[in-house]
Amino acid sequence: MNNTTNPIGLFDSGVGGTSIWKEIHNLLPNENTIYLADSRNAPYGMRPKEEIVELSCKNTEFLLEQNCKMIVVACNTATTNAIKELRAKYDVPFIGIEPAIKPAASFTKTQTIGILATKGTLNSELFHKAVLNYKDIKIVEQVGHGLVKLIEEGSLESAEMKELLETYLEPMIKANIDYLVLGCSHYPYLIPQIKKILPQSVKIIDSGEAVAKQTKNVLIYQDILNTSSQRGYTTFYTNSNPAVLTNILENKYEVEEKDF
Numbered sequence: 001m002n003n004t005t006n007p008i009g010l011f012d013s014g015v016g017g018t019s020i021w022k023e024i025h026n027l028l029p030n031e032n033t034i035y036l037a038d039s040r041n042a043p044y045g046m047r048p049k050e051e052i053v054e055l056s057c058k059n060t061e062f063l064l065e066q067n068c069k070m071i072v073v074a075c076n077t078a079t080t081n082a083i084k085e086l087r088a089k090y091d092v093p094f095i096g097i098e099p100a101i102k103p104a105a106s107f108t109k110t111q112t113i114g115i116l117a118t119k120g121t122l123n124s125e126l127f128h129k130a131v132l133n134y135k136d137i138k139i140v141e142q143v144g145h146g147l148v149k150l151i152e153e154g155s156l157e158s159a160e161m162k163e164l165l166e167t168y169l170e171p172m173i174k175a176n177i178d179y180l181v182l183g184c185s186h187y188p189y190l191i192p193q194i195k196k197i198l199p200q201s202v203k204i205i206d207s208g209e210a211v212a213k214q215t216k217n218v219l220i221y222q223d224i225l226n227t228s229s230q231r232g233y234t235t236f237y238t239n240s241n242p243a244v245l246t247n248i249l250e251n252k253y254e255v256e257e258k259d260f
Contacts (some may be wrong), residue, residue, distance in 0.1 A: 003067075004068070004224050004225060004226050004227065004228075005032065005226055005228060006032070006067050006068060006069040006224075007032035007033055007034045007066065007067070007068050007069070007232075007233075007235075008028075008031055008032070008033050008034070008068060008069065008070045008071075008072060008076045008090065008215070008219075009033075009034050009036065009060075009063030009064075009066065009068030009070065009071045009072065010022065010033060010034070010035045010036065010063075010071075010072040011035075011036040011037075011038060011056075011059035011060070011062075011063060011071070011072075011073065011074060011075070011078070011144075012036075012037060012038070012074040012078075012185055012186075013038050013039070013041060013042040013043055013045075013055075013073040013075050013077065013078065013148070014037050014038065014039040014042035014043070014148065014151070014152045014240075014244075014245075015039065015152060015186070015238075015244055015245045015248045016074075016075070016104065016148065016151065016184060016185040016186025016187070016188075017035065017072075017074025017075055017150065017185045018035065018037075018074075018248055018249060019185050019186070019188040019189065019206070019208055020072065020074040020097060020185050020207070020208050020211050021033060021072075021074065021209035021234075022206070022210075023209050023211060023212035024072065024211070024212045024215050025203070025213040025234065026131050026212070027213070027215075027216060027233075028214070028216055028219075028232075029146050029231055029232060030227075030228050030229065030230060030231060030232050031224065031225075031226045031232045032232040032233050032234070033220075033232060033233075033234045033235075034066050034068060034144055034235045034236075034237070035074075035235070035236045035237065036059055036062060036063060036137075036233070036237050036238075036260070037236070037237065037239070037240070037245050038055060038058075038059055038239060038240075038260075039152055039221070039238050039239060039240035040054060040094075040239045040240045040246070041055055041108040041151060041241065042149070042152050042240075043077075043118065043148035043152070044075060044077040044081075044118070044120055044135075045077045045117075045119050045120040045121065045143075045144075045148060045184070046118075046119055046120065046233055047077075049081045049082075049093060049120075049124075049191045052077060052081040052082050052120060053081065053082040053085050054080045055078070055088065056081075056082035056083075056086055057085075057089065058080075059078075059260075060090055062260045063122075064082075064090065064092065065120040068092070069092070069095050069224050070091075070092060070094075070095065070215070070218065070219065070222075070224065071086070071095070071216070072094075072095045072097075072211070072215060073086070073093055073094060073095065073096045073097065074097060074185050074211075075097070075184075075185055075186070076097055076098065076099060076117060076177065076183050076184050076185060076207075076254075077116065077118045077120035077124075078128070078163075079096035079097050079098055080096075080098060080120070080121050080122075080124035080126040080127050080170045081120055081124050081126075082097070083126075084098040084126075085218065087106055087162075087246075092106075093210070093218050094212060094220060095214055095215050095241070097185060097207045097209065097211050098126065098127070098130065098183075098185035098207065099115055099117055099121065099127065099130070099181050099182075100132060100174055100205045100206065100207045100210060101113070101115065101130055101131065101133075101139070101181055102181035103179075104135075104181050104201075104205050105133075105134040105137045106227055107138060107179065107203075107239055108178055108179050109178055110176045110177065110178045110241070111136065111137055111138060111178070112137070112138040112139075112140065112141055112175055112176050112177045112178070112245060113137060113138070113140070113177055113178070113179040113181060114140045114142065114169075114172035114177040114179070114180045114181065115139060115141050115177070115180075115181040115183050115218055115237025116142050116143070116144050116147075116168060116169075116180065116181070116182055116183060116184070116187060117141070117143070117144065117181075117182075117183025117184055118144060118148065118183070118184050119143045119145075119241070120141065121184065122141050122182050122183070125204040127183075139177070140171065140172045140175045140177060142168045142169075142171070142172065143155065144152075144153045144164075144168060144184060144187065144252060145161075145164070147165075147184070147187065147190065148184065148186045148239075150164070151186045151189055151190070151248050152186075152240075152244060153244070154243070154247055156189060156190070156193070156243045157232075161190070161193060162193060165190065165193055165194060165197055166197055169194065169197050169198060170197075173188060173197075173198065173199065173202075174241065177186070177202060178201060178202055178203065178223075179202065179203050179205060180194070180198065180202055180203070180204050180205070182204065182205065182206040182207075183206050185206075185208075187205075187206065188208065189248065191204055191206075210217070234253060235256070236249070236253055236254070236256065237239070237255070237256050237257075237258045237260070238255055238256075238257055238258070239257070239258060239259060239260050240257075241257075242255040242256070242257050
């Protein structure tokens, strides 16, 4: 099996998966990590399944070349469309992320929850199978057209972002949701803006913490947990302008631009 000090690899269609990376890094600070932002091809959400699988394989192979012992698919669209193919093709543990419907459906009092996600996630077979488990719950689905693009451009607090969020969230408020599930790893960066629009009674759920816990569980099960007492290193790569990723990371980390 791979050396326990080998890094965990994470990839996303851009900067959004850093929300997953942060949760993993907080829970497992001694693990070495490599983060790959495929921003040149963002967003994945509007691409056909075959293309998402192809891009996911390309990202995985890059990370395996860096001797990663595990791959975290830090992208809802890539997980729901490609993780089955990735697990079949590569002999390495994969961690995926899916919209956290289960906790929202379990705790809702109004029996109505909202989910904001990409078209690729909402149209995926994996998502449709997950929804079938909650036939007694009304799920208000909304494709977040344009949100990932604005985040990738660094326009988090733009007037256009505010307008889009209001358009997407108003029908959910009218439907009386009490939980909003964020079904894209980019969207946790929108929580401050979302909170300004939603009533205080609506709780927001994303997958980050659950993914971090699952990552730790699989590392232990596979006997590849890094038991070193040294704090882990992190390397960030992007195939686009590094400025947005650097900004999302609050200028605390160097980002290397790489053609992949």
